[in-house]
Amino acid sequence: MNLLGTARLALSRIWATKTRSLLTMLGVVIGVAAIVALTSIVDGASQGINKSLATLGTNQLNLTALAPDALTEQDAQALAELEGVAVMFMQSQNEGTIATDTNRVNARLVGVSNQYFEAVKPEIAMGSYLSKNPLAQSARDVVFGADAANDLGLTSDMLGKTVKLNGQDFRLVGVLDDQAGFGTAGRVYVTLESARKIFSQYPYVSAIVVQAETPEGVDALQVAADRLLRERYGLSSDTEARYTITNQASLISAVSSITDTLGLLLTGIAAISLIVGGIGIMNIMLVSVRERTREIGVRRAIGAKQKDVLTQFLIEAVVLSLAGGIVGLILGQIAAFFLAILGDWEFAIRMDTVALALGFSLVVGVLFGVWPARTASKLEPIDALRFE
Amino acid sequence: MAKVVELENVRREYLVGDQVTVALDDVTVAIESGEFVAIVGPSGSGKSTMMNLIGCLDRPSSGDVRISGSATRELSDNELTALRSKAIGFVFQQFQLLPNTSALENVMAPLLYQGISTKVAKQRATEMLTKLGLAERLNFDRNRLSGGQQQRVAIARALVTSPDIVLADEPTGALDSKTGAQVIELLKELHAEGRTIILITHDLDIAASAPRRIFLRDGLIEKDERGHA
Numbered sequence: 084m085n086l087l088g089t090a091r092l093a094l095s096r097i098w099a100t101k102t103r104s105l106l107t108m109l110g111v112v113i114g115v116a117a118i119v120a121l122t123s124i125v126d127g128a129s130q131g132i133n134k135s136l137a138t139l140g141t142n143q144l145n146l147t148a149l150a151p152d153a154l155t156e157q158d159a160q161a162l163a164e165l166e167g168v169a170v171m172f173m174q175s176q177n178e179g180t181i182a183t184d185t186n187r188v189n190a191r192l193v194g195v196s197n198q199y200f201e202a203v204k205p206e207i208a209m210g211s212y213l214s215k216n217p218l219a220q221s222a223r224d225v226v227f228g229a230d231a232a233n234d235l236g237l238t239s240d241m242l243g244k245t246v247k248l249n250g251q252d253f254r255l256v257g258v259l260d261d262q263a264g265f266g267t268a269g270r271v272y273v274t275l276e277s278a279r280k281i282f283s284q285y286p287y288v289s290a291i292v293v294q295a296e297t298p299e300g301v302d303a304l305q306v307a308a309d310r311l312l313r314e315r316y317g318l319s320s321d322t323e324a325r326y327t328i329t330n331q332a333s334l335i336s337a338v339s340s341i342t343d344t345l346g347l348l349l350t351g352i353a354a355i356s357l358i359v360g361g362i363g364i365m366n367i368m369l370v371s372v373r374e375r376t377r378e379i380g381v382r383r384a385i386g387a388k389q390k391d392v393l394t395q396f397l398i399e400a401v402v403l404s405l406a407g408g409i410v411g412l413i414l415g416q417i418a419a420f421f422l423a424i425l426g427d428w429e430f431a432i433r434m435d436t437v438a439l440a441l442g443f444s445l446v447v448g449v450l451f452g453v454w455p456a457r458t459a460s461k462l463e464p465i466d467a468l469r470f471e
Numbered sequence: 472m473a474k475v476v477e478l479e480n481v482r483r484e485y486l487v488g489d490q491v492t493v494a495l496d497d498v499t500v501a502i503e504s505g506e507f508v509a510i511v512g513p514s515g516s517g518k519s520t521m522m523n524l525i526g527c528l529d530r531p532s533s534g535d536v537r538i539s540g541s542a543t544r545e546l547s548d549n550e551l552t553a554l555r556s557k558a559i560g561f562v563f564q565q566f567q568l569l570p571n572t573s574a575l576e577n578v579m580a581p582l583l584y585q586g587i588s589t590k591v592a593k594q595r596a597t598e599m600l601t602k603l604g605l606a607e608r609l610n611f612d613r614n615r616l617s618g619g620q621q622q623r624v625a626i627a628r629a630l631v632t633s634p635d636i637v638l639a640d641e642p643t644g645a646l647d648s649k650t651g652a653q654v655i656e657l658l659k660e661l662h663a664e665g666r667t668i669i670l671i672t673h674d675l676d677i678a679a680s681a682p683r684r685i686f687l688r689d690g691l692i693e694k695d696e697r698g699h700a
């Protein structure tokens with residue numbers, strides 16, 4: 084019999100036992116739906132993280148002090164003189180309190196040098212950035228991160244009004260948007276000069292950020308910055324420094340390798356459930372071969388070759404598995420769509436996910452269909468006909 | 472007349488565990504094209520074993536079985552299937568229609584296994600069912616057919632490939648006597664058309680309707696009788 088005829092037999096059998104066929108598929112449906120949904124979660128999550136990281140820029144080096152007196156303003160000025168540096172700014176931060184007349188909460192207070200806002204450009208919800216005018220650096224102005232503003236219950240009519248930082252009066256000039264970028268939400272920004280007066284000690288800074296003129300220049304700049312600081316502190320190249328230099332690009336690749344690993348892990352778990360689904364198909368197919376022993380005997384008697392019987396059962400297994408894969412793919416994509424709404428990331432149907440889901444279910448069908456199909460084809464016609 | 476079935480010193484033994492059962496013991500017989508032969512004997516005498524050998528479902532332990540000139544002992548499973556498909560049409564006691572399959576599809580199946588196109592198979596199966604008076608039942612599956620109708624579908628299925636031999640194993644065994652008699656009448660008609668019919672039965676009355684009767688006992692031919700009893 085030709086393949087089309089055999090396929091028709093397999094399909095009509097699947098159709099004739101609809102309920103059982105559906106139940107048989109269920110394992111693969113769940114396995115594939117899980118793979119599709121989990122892939123989209125990992126995708127969405129890494130999309131979100133990458134977007135946040137991208138706000139920091141890939142041409143940026145962060146030098147972070149590991150002790151309160153590890154980095155100074157003079158270090159920062161020296162770094163700014165290095166070849167290939169476009170922008171430099173510094174931060175000095177500490178835990179502190181923020182308060183209105185009625186409310187008082189803890190927050191992270193950050194003093195930033197005047198280049199900060201222009202270099203980072205965090206999105207602002209209302210008001211304005213701190214002034215970059217050198218003459219305005221002594222002004223007691225403050226910009227709130229979104230969460231800090233929320234915690235304190237700030238409203239738009241408070242712009243220009245007084246809030247207290249560590250008990251001292253500041254004028255609220257702006258509030259950042261909650262999408263302003265990685266790490267901004269819980270912070271409260273003042274000028275470095277103001278910070279010196281209330282929570283940080285001259286000349287120390289907690290972090291220095293330098294941005295290279297080009298993303299390609301970052302690696303060279305990282306080496307130069309390290310060499311410069313070691314020179315200033317008289318450290319040999321193998322001594323441990325009291326600061327770390329992180330390169331934004333390597334941070335992004337580190338994070339994406341974490342999300343990749345996570346994706347692999349979740350896909351692995353889903354693949355296991357797919358294998359369990361395959362074993363379910365194999366189990367039902369073996370039962371079905373037993374139940375249909377007589378039918379197989381009759382088919383052999385009226386001219387079916389071993390190959391015809393093998394193909395019929397194999398097609399049955401593959402169709403069940405593939406149909407399960409297609410249903411699983413659809414359910415998985417529906418789940419992914421709603422997860423994308425919940426997680427606020429972009430929904431996209433990825434062709435590689437579709438190929439993976441269908442490819443996997445095809446392989447499962449063949450893999451777990453072969454044994455039952457061989458069992459069926461190897462039945463001796465006389466034994467099969469005698470079978471009660 | 473050409474010999475369509477030749478059994479020469481055929482022995483068939485079954486090994487179950489370490490127990491050997493001799494089902495056929497040195498049987499030699501020939502059946503010619505166009506004959507109507509009944510193989511008769513009590514239960515356990517070796518009738519089904521003989522049918523399986525003639526039907527190319529099984530091979531002898533020793534001796535030769537030649538069907539339409541081909542010795543089955545040396546054939547591979549595939550070759551045996553091909554010979555069976557060409558030379559034999561089976562009618563079983565329990566009808567053995569395929570489940571969830573219409574009368575038409577049952578009769579088409581042997582043609583499709585021969586590689587004949589669906590269109591031609593459909594046409595030939597329809598003609599055969601019509602000839603057997605089942606034109607109104609083409610799309611009925613076995614659950615919606617009476618025993619007699621099922622057996623007629625099975626006979627149509629056996630005939631549709633125009634086999635050299637129609638092998639009927641207790642074809643009336645599951646039918647009431649009236650319907651059974653109709654099936655025997657049908658076999659007689661087919662014989663009259665020139666077909667070779669081998670009827671296996673333990674029932675002497677039914678055997679009597681065949682012009683030649685081969686009596687089996689304990690795996691041996693006891694009597695080979697010709698002429699109407």
Ligand SMILES: Nc1ncnc2c1ncn2[C@@H]1O[C@H](COP(=O)(O)OP(=O)(O)O)[C@@H](O)[C@H]1O
Pocket residue numbers: 485486487492493494512513514515516517518519520521
């Ligand atoms: N597949 C088999 N395995 C073992 N013994 C068998 C098998 N088929 C038949 N026999 C034995 O061979 C003998 C003849 O059986 P069978 O040909 O079925 O006789 P009949 O059809 O005349 O009743 C019996 O003793 C039976 O038990």
Ligand SMILES: [Mg+2]
Pocket residue numbers: 518519520
């Ligand atoms: Mg028998």
